[in-house]
Amino acid sequence: RSTRKESSAASDVYKRQGGRTAFELSIRNDDDAIAHDLIRAGASIHAPLPSGETPLCRAAGTGAVRCVRLFLLLGVNISAGAGGLHPLKFAACSHAPNTKAIVRLLIEAGAGMAL
Numbered sequence: 001r002s003t004r005k006e007s008s009a010a011s012d013v014y015k016r017q018g019g020r021t022a023f024e025l026s027i028r029n030d031d032d033a034i035a036h037d038l039i040r041a042g043a044s045i046h047a048p049l050p051s052g053e054t055p056l057c058r059a060a061g062t063g064a065v066r067c068v069r070l071f072l073l074l075g076v077n078i079s080a081g082a083g084g085l086h087p088l089k090f091a092a093c094s095h096a097p098n099t100k101a102i103v104r105l106l107i108e109a110g111a112g113m114a115l
Contacts, residue, residue: 087106
């Protein structure tokens, strides 16, 4: 669950480009180094992205395996979802590359399919 402080910090860090934030673009490009720098600067792995998805859901659904690993290492809530879907379901329903690796990582981290 995000807090006002997290949302405020995130808005200071996010710069919209083409309708997407820098944090969203780092996830889309599976650039864990930039994602980590943005997190250090105040982006939250717990706050929803402007699209409503959690960063982990976005990473899981787009095949961003390096970002999934980073978010898990940083202690992201693996049960938090978006639109009634949890990160494991985003990964399992995805046709993106690295889907099997992401599903494996999420299961190993304790994610379940129960909604």
